[in-house]
Amino acid sequence: MYGKIKIVNRVVRIYNIRYYNKDSSKKLLEFLGTMPKVNGKDGRIADSQRQRQLIAKKSEKFGASTVYLQVLGSGARGAPNTLYLFTDQKRYLFNCGEGTQRLAHEHKVKLSKLEQIFITNKTWNNIGGLPGLSLTLQDVGVPNITLHGPEGLKRLGTLDLEKCVEFGVKPGPMLGMLKNGQDVVLPDGTLVRSKDVKTPDDPGPVFIVMEVPDLSYLKESEFSAHFDNGANPPENIPTVIVHYTPPHVFNHPTYRAFLAMFGPTTRHLVLNRQNSCLGSESVHRTQHKLHLLDGEMFPLLRDTSMPALWDAPIVEGNQELASNPVKLKALEELKHNIALAQFQNIINMEGSCAGNEGLKDSDSLARLELIAGRTLTIFHLRPKKQLDRSMEPKLHIQEYIQEPLEVEGFVGSLERFRKVVEDTRYAKRDSQKEYPKVVFMGTGSCIPSKTRNTSGIVVHISEDRSMLLDCGEGTFGQLVRFYGPKKVNSFLRTLKAIYVSHLHADHHIGLIGVLQARHDAFAEINPEGPTPPLYLLAPGQIVTWLSIYHQLFEKIREEFVLVPNQNLLKNKQSDLSSAILSDIGKDSTLLIHEATMEDELADEARTKMHSTTSQAINIGKKMNAKYTVLTHFSQRYARLPRLNSHILNDNNSVGIAFDNMQITMSDLELLPHMYAPLQLMFADHCVELELKAEHRARQKEKKPIPAKMPASGTIRNYSTHITTDNVDKVTDTDRSKQIVNSLTDNVDNKSDIGS
Numbered sequence: 146m147y148g149k150i151k152i153v154n155r156v157v158r159i160y161n162i163r164y165y166n167k168d169s170s171k172k173l174l175e176f177l178g179t180m181p182k183v184n185g186k187d188g189r190i191a192d193s194q195r196q197r198q199l200i201a202k203k204s205e206k207f208g209a210s211t212v213y214l215q216v217l218g219s220g221a222r223g224a225p226n227t228l229y230l231f232t233d234q235k236r237y238l239f240n241c242g243e244g245t246q247r248l249a250h251e252h253k254v255k256l257s258k259l260e261q262i263f264i265t266n267k268t269w270n271n272i273g274g275l276p277g278l279s280l281t282l283q284d285v286g287v288p289n290i291t292l293h294g295p296e297g298l299k300r301l302g303t304l305d306l307e308k309c310v311e312f313g314v315k316p317g318p319m320l321g322m323l324k325n326g327q328d329v330v331l332p333d334g335t336l337v338r339s340k341d342v343k344t345p346d347d348p349g350p351v352f353i354v355m356e357v358p359d360l361s362y363l364k365e366s367e368f369s370a371h372f373d374n375g376a377n378p379p380e381n382i383p384t385v386i387v388h389y390t391p392p393h394v395f396n397h398p399t400y401r402a403f404l405a406m407f408g409p410t411t412r413h414l415v416l417n418r419q420n421s422c423l424g425s426e427s428v429h430r431t432q433h434k435l436h437l438l439d440g441e442m443f444p445l446l447r448d449t450s451m452p453a454l455w456d457a458p459i460v461e462g463n464q465e466l467a468s469n470p471v472k473l474k475a476l477e478e479l480k481h482n483i484a485l486a487q488f489q490n491i492i493n494m495e496g497s498c499a500g501n502e503g504l505k506d507s508d509s510l511a512r513l514e515l516i517a518g519r520t521l522t523i524f525h526l527r528p529k530k531q532l533d534r535s536m537e538p539k540l541h542i543q544e545y546i547q548e549p550l551e552v553e554g555f556v557g558s559l560e561r562f563r564k565v566v567e568d569t570r571y572a573k574r575d576s577q578k579e580y581p582k583v584v585f586m587g588t589g590s591c592i593p594s595k596t597r598n599t600s601g602i603v604v605h606i607s608e609d610r611s612m613l614l615d616c617g618e619g620t621f622g623q624l625v626r627f628y629g630p631k632k633v634n635s636f637l638r639t640l641k642a643i644y645v646s647h648l649h650a651d652h653h654i655g656l657i658g659v660l661q662a663r664h665d666a667f668a669e670i671n672p673e674g675p676t677p678p679l680y681l682l683a684p685g686q687i688v689t690w691l692s693i694y695h696q697l698f699e700k701i702r703e704e705f706v707l708v709p710n711q712n713l714l715k716n717k718q719s720d721l722s723s724a725i726l727s728d729i730g731k732d733s734t735l736l737i738h739e740a741t742m743e744d745e746l747a748d749e750a751r752t753k754m755h756s757t758t759s760q761a762i763n764i765g766k767k768m769n770a771k772y773t774v775l776t777h778f779s780q781r782y783a784r785l786p787r788l789n790s791h792i793l794n795d796n797n798s799v800g801i802a803f804d805n806m807q808i809t810m811s812d813l814e815l816l817p818h819m820y821a822p823l824q825l826m827f828a829d830h831c832v833e834l835e836l837k838a839e840h841r842a843r844q845k846e847k848k849p850i851p852a853k854m855p856a857s858g859t860i861r862n863y864s865t866h867i868t869t870d871n872v873d874k875v876t877d878t879d880r881s882k883q884i885v886n887s888l889t890d891n892v893d894n895k896s897d898i899g900s
Contacts, residue, residue: 373408
């Protein structure tokens, strides 16, 4: 629709945004209406919603002085194609694919102020992130989300204060009224007209957001008023056109000729699969750090779309290194290996990371400026019209490596762990097996964070057979990062089944995206042939969700064969207590168990029907599982979960899962040894968790802190005897140092026990 959009009984006039879409939004609203909603009687949410509405109503009186477009997702395969429109008062989103919320969180784009979303076409690529985002926005108090064009983007003219003085207008509310276009009457009865004391309003630049799924959608007549043909006024010519149009249409001669009609001054921002930028720096930051521990369990990601900077870590000032030539030599070797691995990663790039990426040039496009959208590409519309790429993320490898190296005790702990790895693999060199292999795609709960995505685990059964355990939002993007944008198709062709444990959104929202990507992978080698169906093991109720999507949006029903989880139960058991589950998994080699909360939050875990770390470990003991790997952590523990001391000292069979961690059965005995260097690697995070735990303890028990910390011992020994407002005035800085020292003591004690 062009000009007016009618949604939720609201008719909104579009002024400066030109929106092209031939599909009705009715089906989208019906589809989103099937998602669960928070109780509208929740007082906290209701109060927040009322406050937002009051602020929004007040801001409508003023014109926007700053307006810009910002790319969140480039549209690359595995990334959302999401555009963010920022004004002083309002925020707008164009499309919301899977991973939008995660990128916004990482790059500090505040979607909590969002209330309007444009969807250009009814595909999962455009709406896959809406279900999760809708739940989040509702929880933070956004009163509603509507799809409409922005009103009031027209820039108000500048008030001429000298003329106001001439007319006798005194400083105060009348100046604001005049600037907003209202005439005023002075106390002496004089009428002052707004047009007499300010410059004319600036209607603002025109920009167009366009998705043309195929050439039949292209109607040149609808855009004729914006062509650079000599007859249209200059203010009608678009400053920028944002293209969601797929590559096969974008590169067609007819479409190229259409673009040329807008003239050489119009710039074209492209957000489609021709791009390669996946947008997340944080996943690389974490992976480079973990790669220090072991390159096999934590391989460098095959997402090479982001420019990488490398400088050798600085060792000056590190007393631990300076006083130990052996460690210094080991570090130099480590630096060499990392640099070599990164160089190899760069020369094996599967896509360009510079310039206009995959955009094709041609004679008909020679005079057009094509801009490959990358995350945080900004196009300013007001006050200046200009492109800004300074905020686009880059990899700072030196920084990632330097951070843990500066923590006292880390290098020694790392050296000890690497020695354990070397000895273990040497002893098992004749018995190691490549399969089964487990790759963790998502190890966080609830919503995606910049460090941990929501649930997803790949199990490679053999070279040509694999399955996926759970499929949270953004799972396909994680697969692209791990396997690479081209090799991911080879993996998808080995995927035989997906198991969905339950119907919480963080366990299944990524399913449709994976099904469609798998279809594309088979079409790559046999465009006309059928896609072998995938077995979907899931709660039977999931068919409602998938059927609605199939009926209203895209055909996906032929992509899977549903096997209800209820059919897998022996004798139709309905009581799945921990005792029964322990019996089912008796003597397992590996138990992967959710450990959402730390032990001190057992009541909260019970309320949310999740487990604490100790509860998960105890299930492993009852099951007599040889090894237990913990996953599905609350995002408050995004970098490292908080484990109590007895877990470290009493269990030599417990490991922590990370996104993009791959393990074989031979690697399992290495995992318990990993927690010690991890505590120092993420020391700042561990300190933060301890300070929060201490605050909870103060609130609960009101116990004073001892004047001095024990010289050694575990964190748990003092975690419930702490306050920062006692007579000794122990500062957070002092406490942080004490906690880090205790971490170092814990690591040393653990090493002594294991040696």
